[in-house]
Amino acid sequence: MNQPIIRVVDLAFVRYRTNDLEGMERFLKAFGMTVNTRIGNTLYMRGTDSDQYIYTTELTKTPGFIGPSFEVESMTDLEKVSTSFENAGDIEKISGPGEGYSVAMLDPDGYDVQFVYGIDKLPCLNTRDALSFNTGTKKGRTGLFQRPTAGPAHVKRVGHLILRVADFDKSMSFYQKFGFTLSDSVYDPKDDSQTLVAFMKCNRGAKWTDHHTLGLARRTPIAVDHTAFECLDMDDVVLGGNYLKAQGYQRAWGVGRHILGSQIFDYWRDPHGFKIEHWTDGDLVNMESPVTRVPAGEDGPGAISQWGSISEDYLKIYSEAVEIGPEK
Ligand SMILES: [Fe+2]
Numbered sequence: 411m412n413q414p415i416i417r418v419v420d421l422a423f424v425r426y427r428t429n430d431l432e433g434m435e436r437f438l439k440a441f442g443m444t445v446n447t448r449i450g451n452t453l454y455m456r457g458t459d460s461d462q463y464i465y466t467t468e469l470t471k472t473p474g475f476i477g478p479s480f481e482v483e484s485m486t487d488l489e490k491v492s493t494s495f496e497n498a499g500d501i502e503k504i505s506g507p508g509e510g511y512s513v514a515m516l517d518p519d520g521y522d523v524q525f526v527y528g529i530d531k532l533p534c535l536n537t538r539d540a541l542s543f544n545t546g547t548k549k550g551r552t553g554l555f556q557r558p559t560a561g562p563a564h565v566k567r568v569g570h571l572i573l574r575v576a577d578f579d580k581s582m583s584f585y586q587k588f589g590f591t592l593s594d595s596v597y598d599p600k601d602d603s604q605t606l607v608a609f610m611k612c613n614r615g616a617k618w619t620d621h622h623t624l625g626l627a628r629r630t631p632i633a634v635d636h637t638a639f640e641c642l643d644m645d646d647v648v649l650g651g652n653y654l655k656a657q658g659y660q661r662a663w664g665v666g667r668h669i670l671g672s673q674i675f676d677y678w679r680d681p682h683g684f685k686i687e688h689w690t691d692g693d694l695v696n697m698e699s700p701v702t703r704v705p706a707g708e709d710g711p712g713a714i715s716q717w718g719s720i721s722e723d724y725l726k727i728y729s730e731a732v733e734i735g736p737e738k
Contacts, residue, residue: 415494416487417589417613418480421568421623422526424637425476426467426684427737433681434467440657441678441686442563442641442650444535447507454506457565457639460531462508464568464639473682474733475634477522478571478624479512480588484527488513491525491588504529518580519632520735521573525588537564540643556645563650563688564642572625572635574727578605581626589613592701593621594670596712599705604628606706609670611695618694621671633732636677638687644674647688651676664688666718669711670704675718683728 428434443455451469491513498515510529575581590610598604609622664676673689704712
């Protein structure tokens with residue numbers, strides 16, 4: 411395994427392009443994000459947590475996925491990235507809200523990967539409290555009623571993204587240089603040397619972190635598979651889905667519960683056909699957590715969900731949603 415040069419803290423935001431900024435703003439609001447600001451042709455959308463923005467999209471001729479932006483620990487780490495890679499740019503001031511600094515470079519497939527530090531935080535947005543459940547064995551809620559209001563989900567933060575990659579080993583060793591570490595992987599049962607999907611966490615030592623912040627999938631076409639956003643609780647995912655459906659948007663797959671990562675999920679198509687996920691109740695792991703390697707299949711841990719049968723649509727990449735990196 412490659413020795414990491416730095417250790418990424420978390421996914422900070424994801425960057426897309428669109429040829430319909432108004433249409434995307436409508437969709438993202440219905441998905442449960444809030445406009446922070448629009449600067450020039452770029453829309454900055456925030457969640458209810460304290461990040462200035464978790465999703466950006468800029469007006470270009472064709473839609474596309476530019477790339478992920480990862481938060482690093484220090485300016486020193488930005489310098490390390492900038493000086494350790496031939497194709498890495500210089501440290502630049504970010505022109506978005508909350509400013510901060512970034513270094514960008516193309517990954518082996520041409521995704522424009524950015525490392526960011528020092529973006530100011532905002533006060534969190536008010537939301538209802540997450541619901542507490544009475545279970546068969548524990549009745550903690552007494553004399554209180556479950557009445558979550560209908561409407562868009564309360565998207566808190568960006569959680570992870572899955573990239574489809576052309577050369578799996580090359581991409582794996584690229585991302586390991588930034589501290590990404592296997593949580594679990596799924597291999598081809600017909601050829602166990604072929605990893606199909608690697609779920610990778612940030613190396614935060616003993617601290618708890620999401621089961622996966624980055625996933626790499628050996629699957630064509632080469633495109634972002636999906637980006638994923640954490641919601642308040644299960645009712646939030648379901649009510650948020652009802653709202654998107656009522657607005658005429660298309661569900662890709664959901665609601666269900668994954669196995670690796672355990673999230674309760676609901677996948678949607680944005681107006682360009684990019685898959686975007688609402689999730690809640692994901693696993694937290696650390697560097698002591700067991701790492702498994704399991705065969706893909708209908709049954710067992712290599713299956714994609716514990717409940718919520720997979721839809722045909724989920725496996726598709728729409729032709730409008732294959733562009734990656736900056737506009738050529
Ligand atoms: Fe996901």
